[in-house]
Amino acid sequence: MSKSNTILWLSAxxxxxxxxxxxxxxxxxxxxxxxxxxxxxxxYAMGFDPVVxxxxxxxxxxxxxxRFRVSTDTRDAFISGVQPPEIIAExxxxxxxxxxxxxxxLWWYGMPAILKGWFDxxxxxxxxxxxxxxxxxxxxxxxxxxxxxxxLVATTLGDRPxxxxxxxxxxxxxxxxxxxxxxxxxYTGMSVLPxxxxxxxxxxxDYERARDDLRRRLDGLFTDAPIPYRPQxxxxxxxxxxxxxxxxxxxxxxxxxxKQ
Amino acid sequence: MSKSNTILWLSAxxxxxxxxxxxxxxxxxxxxxxxxxxxxxxxYAMGFDPVVxxxxxxxxxxxxxxRFRVSTDTRDAFISGVQPPEIIAExxxxxxxxxxxxxxxLWWYGMPAILKGWFDxxxxxxxxxxxxxxxxxxxxxxxxxxxxxxxLVATTLGDRPxxxxxxxxxxxxxxxxxxxxxxxxxYTGMSVLPxxxxxxxxxxxDYERARDDLRRRLDGLFTDAPIPYRPQxxxxxxxxxxxxxxxxxxxxxxxxxxKQ
Numbered sequence: 001m002s003k004s005n006t007i008l009w010l011s012a013x014x015x016x017x018x019x020x021x022x023x024x025x026x027x028x029x030x031x032x033x034x035x036x037x038x039x040x041x042x043x044y045a046m047g048f049d050p051v052v053x054x055x056x057x058x059x060x061x062x063x064x065x066x067r068f069r070v071s072t073d074t075r076d077a078f079i080s081g082v083q084p085p086e087i088i089a090e091x092x093x094x095x096x097x098x099x100x101x102x103x104x105x106l107w108w109y110g111m112p113a114i115l116k117g118w119f120d121x122x123x124x125x126x127x128x129x130x131x132x133x134x135x136x137x138x139x140x141x142x143x144x145x146x147x148x149x150x151x152l153v154a155t156t157l158g159d160r161p162x163x164x165x166x167x168x169x170x171x172x173x174x175x176x177x178x179x180x181x182x183x184x185x186x187y188t189g190m191s192v193l194p195x196x197x198x199x200x201x202x203x204x205x206d207y208e209r210a211r212d213d214l215r216r217r218l219d220g221l222f223t224d225a226p227i228p229y230r231p232q233x234x235x236x237x238x239x240x241x242x243x244x245x246x247x248x249x250x251x252x253x254x255x256x257x258x259k260q
Numbered sequence: 261m262s263k264s265n266t267i268l269w270l271s272a273x274x275x276x277x278x279x280x281x282x283x284x285x286x287x288x289x290x291x292x293x294x295x296x297x298x299x300x301x302x303x304y305a306m307g308f309d310p311v312v313x314x315x316x317x318x319x320x321x322x323x324x325x326x327r328f329r330v331s332t333d334t335r336d337a338f339i340s341g342v343q344p345p346e347i348i349a350e351x352x353x354x355x356x357x358x359x360x361x362x363x364x365x366l367w368w369y370g371m372p373a374i375l376k377g378w379f380d381x382x383x384x385x386x387x388x389x390x391x392x393x394x395x396x397x398x399x400x401x402x403x404x405x406x407x408x409x410x411x412l413v414a415t416t417l418g419d420r421p422x423x424x425x426x427x428x429x430x431x432x433x434x435x436x437x438x439x440x441x442x443x444x445x446x447y448t449g450m451s452v453l454p455x456x457x458x459x460x461x462x463x464x465x466d467y468e469r470a471r472d473d474l475r476r477r478l479d480g481l482f483t484d485a486p487i488p489y490r491p492q493x494x495x496x497x498x499x500x501x502x503x504x505x506x507x508x509x510x511x512x513x514x515x516x517x518x519k520q
Contacts, residue, residue, distance in 0.1 A: 014313055015328045050310065050373035053274055068275045070365070071418070071462070105330070108379045109439030110370060113310035117373025158331070163501035166512035169492065170501060171438050175514045178431050179369030202331070232429065241423035241430060252426035254435045255513055 005222060006037045008097035012104045012115035014044045019201055019210075020105055020156060026211050027101075027154075031218060039093045043114045048086070050117020056124070058082035075125035079133045083124075090122045099150040099221050100190070102180075105201070106157040109176060119184055128188050141232035144189020151190045152221060153177065154214060156201035164197060173197055174227070178254045182229055191226035193217075228259040265482060266297045268357035272364045272375035274304045279461055279470075280365055280416060286471050287361075287414075291478060299353045303374045308346070310377020316384070318342035335385035339393045343384075350382045359410040359481050360450070362440075365461070366417040369436060379444055388448045401492035404449020410481060411450045413437065414474060416461035424457060433457055434487070438514045442489055451486040453477075488519040 009028055013020035028038050041048075057073025058080060059066065077083045083091075094100065104115050126133045129140055139145050163170040173195055174181065185192045196217045198210050217224070230236045236247050248256045269288055273280035288298050301308075317333025318340060319326065337343045343351075354360065364375050386393045389400055399405050423430040433455055434441060445452045456477045458470050477484070490496045496507050508516045 014311075014330065017327050018330075044311075044313075050377070051274075051304075052367075052372065053304075067277050070274065070278075107312075108376075108383065109443030110376060112312065113373040113377025113380050116368075116370060116376045117310070119368045120373050123368065160500055162498070165502060167503040167516055168501055169497055169503070169517060170443060171514045171517075172512060175435060176439055176443070179436055183369030183430060183436070237429055238422070240420055241428055242425060243427040243429070252432060253513060253515055254431045256427055257429060257431075 003222070004035045004037065005098040006039065006096050007031055007099045007101060007221070008039045008041065008093050010041045010043070010100060010102045010115070010118065012043045012112045012118075016045070018105075019198075019204060019207075020103065022207065023154070023156075023198075023211060023214060024103060027103075027214055027218060030215050034219070039097060041090060041093060041118070043118060046086075048114055048118065050114045050120065052117070052120045055084055056087065056121055071125050071130075075130060075133075078124050078126045087121055087124075090118065091127055094122070094146070094149075097149060099152070101152050101154060101218075101221075103154040104156075106155045106197075109170065111180070123184070123188065139189075140187055141189065141229075143233065144187065147189035149190045150193060150221060150226070151185045152193045152217065153180070153195035154197075154217075155195060156198045158202050159199055161199040164199060174258075175254050181227065182254070182257060186227075186229045192229065193221070193224055193226055230257050230259055263482070264295045264297065265358040266299065266356050267291055267359045267361060267481070268299045268301065268353050270301045270303070270360060270362045270375070270378065272303045272372045272378075276305070279458075279464060279467075280363065282467065283414070283416075283458075283471060283474060284363055287363075287474055287478060290475050294479070299357060301350060301353060301378070303378060306346075308374055308378065310374045310380065312377070312380050315344055316347065316381055331385050331390075335390060335393075338384050338386045347381055347384075350378065351387055354382070354406070354409075357409060359412070361412050361414060361478075361481075363414040364416075366415045366457075369430065371440070383444070383448065399449075400447055401449065401489075403493065404447065407449035409450045410453060410486070411445045412453045412477065412481060413440070413455035414457075414477075415455060416458045418462050419459055421459040424459060434518075435514050441487065442514070442517060446487075446489045452489065453481070453484055453486055490517055490519055 011024050015021060031038050052070060054068040057068055058077035104111050128145060132139055137143060159170045162168050164173040166172050177195060181192050196214055204210055236244055238244060243256050271284050275281060291298050314328040317328055318337035364371050388405060392399055397403060419430045422428050424433040426432050437455060441452050456474055464470055496504055498504060503516050
């Protein structure tokens with residue numbers, strides 16, 4: 001049937017018997033049944049610590065009184081192979097994955113802290129951005145380290161459907177999640193699928209319908225068209241990271257970074 | 261001179277001797293010198309745990325195998341006064357404050373996890389949103405619990421200035437932070453000032469200039485005009501949380517929620 005791929009399922013909900021927990025189990029089962037290999041990072045179950053600290057710079061606890069330079073020290077630790085083992089484990093899973101699914105309940109219009117911190121700690125310079133330690137190449141957007149990987153956000157939220165629509169008060173979903181979809185996923189080179197969202201999640205009466213809807217999106221994980229974010233190095237942008245005046249002249253805001 | 265107010269300074273950087281640490285100390289000193297009372301929540305120094313868990317629902321550890329219903333249980337714990345003491349302490353500080361300053365380095369185009377989790381854990385239903393436990397009143401936007409409080413974001417980032425401008429690739433700053441500025445601060449009733457941002461923060465050559473620029477913004481904390489986000493209950497929105505068709509007809513995206 002479909003080609004077998006490796007998928008990393010990254011999720012963040014404190015309660016296994018929640019709606020998120022059920023969707024997670026059913027979706028992973030579906031992916032495995034359709035021939036894929038699934039790696040799991042269930043952050044609450046793992047007891048993942050999301051807080052960047054000096055130990056991410058490879059410091060022994062006795063050395064923690066030295067100044068911790070977040071970006072530089074975590075990069076050096078990555079290059080020297082002295083990152084905490086739980087971070088190396090996550091980086092290894094991501095390297096093996098052809099696609100990443102990031103599942104979370106939308107809390108205060110963003111990711112739960114335990115998930116935000118996964119990016120803070122795992123996506124260090126040299127691995128996810130900055131320059132390539134070997135080649136010196138700038139790692140971002142179409143030159144990003146994760147080119148070839150696909151990513152799908154699957155989120156549940158209490159608000160009703162219209163609230164995240166084009167004129168919804170909670171913020172149109174693509175724009176609301178721009179820092180994640182574009183600033184994190186596209187920045188690191190991934191092909192970003194339109195997010196799957198389940199509104200009114202506290203009042204779901206038809207679980208099977210939600211589950212089947214997510215399954216359909218998973219069936220398109222490797223075939224659906226990604227969001228057409230603009231590449232950085234093909235002339236659309238100035239060296240100052242600003243959209244060239246001739247591209248969508250007179251327009252502004254995060255939407256200008258998507259091709260129409 | 262200026263009226264004396266109470267300000268809560270909420271910040272999140274792992275290194276006291278960093279640029280963020282220096283700005284924090286100088287800014288707090290400036291506020292105190294100009295007659296204000298400053299309360300501090302320096303999350304790294306406090307060892308704040310940002311992860312919502314069953315203990316936020318008032319569970320004893322022996323009861324953790326019961327199902328944890330995040331929103332309901334944390335609301336019940338708030339109403340019953342059985343929240344963890346560190347959460348009650350933060351809520352008390354915020355209640356005392358006339359203004360909140362939220363200072364952080366922009367990591368992956370968002371807050372560091374330790375700060376995101378402050379909102380996840382402290383802003384529970386009944387305190388920050390949902391319905392008022394006493395009156396049943398809907399707590400949001402112009403009926404929010406924090407009406408009368410002002411809030412200023414102060415953030416540092418590695419990108420250059422144009423990158424967060426109107427056509428900047430990293431995302432126009434107000435739109436990039438919409439989930440925080442509108443979805444969290446305006447949602448809970450605060451008056452939200454335009455964020456202060458220091459781009460190219462890794463290459464600052466003139467610290468005094470940055471410090472003085474932030475001071476000027478702090479001098480306007482109680483007088484600068486807030487972002488004119490639309491109120492929810494005065495006719496601009498449908499009951500489904502969508503902007504009425506006659507308001508900015510044909511337009512869409514997060515910007516429509518700001519009055520022109």
